[in-house]
Structures are given as C-alpha cells and as structure tokens.
Amino acid sequence: MHSDINTEVECGEAAGGASAFRRFISDCIRNDSRAVAADWLQSLDGVVDEELRDIFPSEQYLDHIPLMIDQLAVILDHGDGEPAMANSIISHKALDLGRLRHEQQATISQLLREYDLLANVLEEYMRGWTAEYSGDVGISEVLDVIGVINAIIRLIMNYTVDSFAERYMATIEEQTDKLESFNRLLSHEIRSSLNSALLGIELIGESEGSDELRLDELKRVKHALGQAVNVIDGVDRLVAVKKPTVADNPIVQRLPLKPFLEDLHQQLADIFESKAVTLVVCGELGEACVETGSMKLLLSNLLSNAVKYSDPEKPERKVWVARHNHTDDSMELVVRDNGLGIPDDKLPDVLKMRFRAHSELDQQNGVSGEGLGLFLVDEVIRNMGGSVTLHSVEGEGTSVHLVFPPP
Secondary structure, eight states, X not given: OOTTSOHHHHHTTGGGOOOHHHHHHHHHHHHTHHHHHHHHHHHHHXXXXXXXHHHSOSHHHHHHHHXXXXXXXXXXXXXXXXXXXXXXXXXXXXXXXXXXXXXXXXXXXXXXXXXXXXXXXXXXXXXXXXXXXXXXXXXXXXXXXXXXXXXXXXXXXXXXXXXXXXXXXXXXXXXXXXXXXXXXXXXXXXXXXXXXXXXXXXXXXXXXXXXXXXXXXXXXXXXXXXXXXHHHHHHHHHHHOOSOXXXXXXXXXXXXXXXXXXXXXXXXXXXXXXXXXXXXEESOOOEEEEEHHHXXXXXXXXXXXXXXXXXXXXXXXXXXXXXXXXXTSOEEEEEEEOSSOOOTTTGGGTTSTTOOTTGGGHHHHTOOOOSOHHHHHHHHHHXXXXXXXXXXXXXXXXXXXXXXXXX
C-alpha cells in the first residue's frame, strides 16, 4: 500500500534478529511511551492553533498516543516493517486519528506537521537513550535505528493521511451531489416563476376583457417576477451565510403555514381556476421552523401536480392540506386530492427523475411537464432530514405525506 517506504532500511537485521542496541531502544520506547507522548503533546501545544482537548476530545483519544508509541517499539523490535504495521493495533489507531482530524476540519499539512514533531521528539529521546547504552555501538547502527523509527512514523502518518483523505473525498462527493441537487432546485424554481409570468403576458395579449382584468393579469406577472427575484436574493443570502447558528439563521425561519399557503394559492390561482379546483385547509396549520424557499418548492410542486392531474369527470375537484404533530416533535404535512390517482404499477417510480405517471394524457388534459416535480420534492425533504411517502388509488386520488424532523 505505501510503496514509497524503503523496506531494506526497515528490515535492518531482521534476518538474524534485531541487534542488542535496537532491542535496547525498543525497550526504552516502551518504558518511556507516556513521557514521549506528553512531550509530543506539549510540542503540539506550541505550534497548533487548537486546544489539545479539541484535538483529542476524550481520554480515549489521549490514550491513543502512548499506545501508538508503545506499538512503534513493538514494530521496531519485530523488524519487518510494513507487514507488522498492517497487523498491529497502531494501524487502527492511526486510521481513527485520521477520521477524527477530518471531523475537526484539520488540513493534511497540519497532519504532516504533527507527525514531524513526533519524529523530532523521538530523535531527542534517542540522544539520551544512546548515551545510556552500556554496550558498544557505532554511529552507523545509531543512524540505522533512527532511520527505521522515521520509516515507521512515515507508515503511521500514511495510514492517518489515507484515512483523512478518504473522508475528505467522501465529503467532496457529498457536497457535489448537494450542489447538483441545489442547481436543479434553483433552475426549477426560477423557471416556474418565469413560466407563470410568460403565461400572464400571453393572457394579456389574448384578452379581450376590460382594463381591470388586464390590470389583474399585470399584477400576477409582477408577483411571479418578484418571486424569481426573491429566489435570487435567497441565493445571495445563502452564499453570504457562514456557519449560521440555529438561533440566528437568516435562512431558516418560523413560518406561519396558513398565510404562507394562502399566498401560494394566490400565485397558483390561474391553474386552480382553469381546472376548477378548490383548496381546502383542514384545521390549524400552525408554524413550522423551515427554510421558506424549500417549503415553497415542496408545496407548489404538490399543489400544481394535484391540480394538473385532477379528474375532469368529477363534479367537485378538491385539494386538502392538513397537519399532524407526532410525539417526537416531528411534523407531518399531508396534501391530498381526489384526482386521477396513480396506477399501482407506476407508483414505485413516481419519485424518480423525469418519470411521469400520466404523460399519455398531456394532450387530453392540456398539461405538460418534465418529470422533475416529485423528484425535487424527494430531494429537498431528504436534505432537510425528513421523508416523503405517497399513497394513491387510481380513480380516487393521491395523498402525499411530508414528514419534517423536529426543529
């Protein structure tokens, strides 16, 4: 795995057993492991900006250090370098340390500096141990042992860096996925507002009604364009926010749901009126601690879908919105309709990107779409830590259940 290590240097006199001097140094490292660990931690305290308790937040992690140094002595005494390292406790401790330092948002250069300091501390101890050695030892053998110790430290460091880099790459992939999801959400949100504005402009051009009706359409166009501007402003705020706290977050707000739903209904008035669909709010909706743009995307998509796929054969076409509070403080919003419903064989796929359950009815019902609405609903609610489930009976209607995590 770590091919840059010189295994000839590591092996030393392994074929004939470790030298007496090497065994002596190994014993010294074992005996002084806690003193070496303490001096290493003290040297870290002088060069690292963080508190030691932040780097090693528990006794468990503080115990990693002397144990790692003790295991270094075992490998030095064993004499076969990387194979001994791979099968030792020290490799697991080094991997743990890499994961911990990633969680603490350290950098690879910090990790390299920390292990460099360990090598320096051990070199200082080597001088003292060599002076205490009562046997004959040449300078070349001392340098060989120092070389082996440094090679083992590099191995430990590589394990830590590998673990750190693995977590780092996973984080990048996760952030990339979230960015792609956000881009889809953003383009869908802006496109919806602009399409609503364009529809209003077309209606104005085709309208033969009074100036008052034209003025109403102009107000709707202005409102739709204002929503697009609000989305862009929200992105600007999001970019400007750096590590907001829950208590002071300009994105997450306490949102009164009924006025919010009434405003959303007004924005979608054209499609509700065109399909003669009535919105019914069941009981009190209260407040929700959510990001307004995300809630708007969730409910606007669900309401639009309910209206688009309403059943023209039914004398009354309705969409109901209700709230249920759970015992764990999570909140459930239910959007239910008495529309066409979804066939059983299509229900498992409705949350997939670009899947449309009723595309064959587009011309008949005068609707269109790209199959992104429910996909984005699923993406957004999961990013909020919640979930979405659908229940549908063909010919009777569909209910969508959004569960939001506790605030």
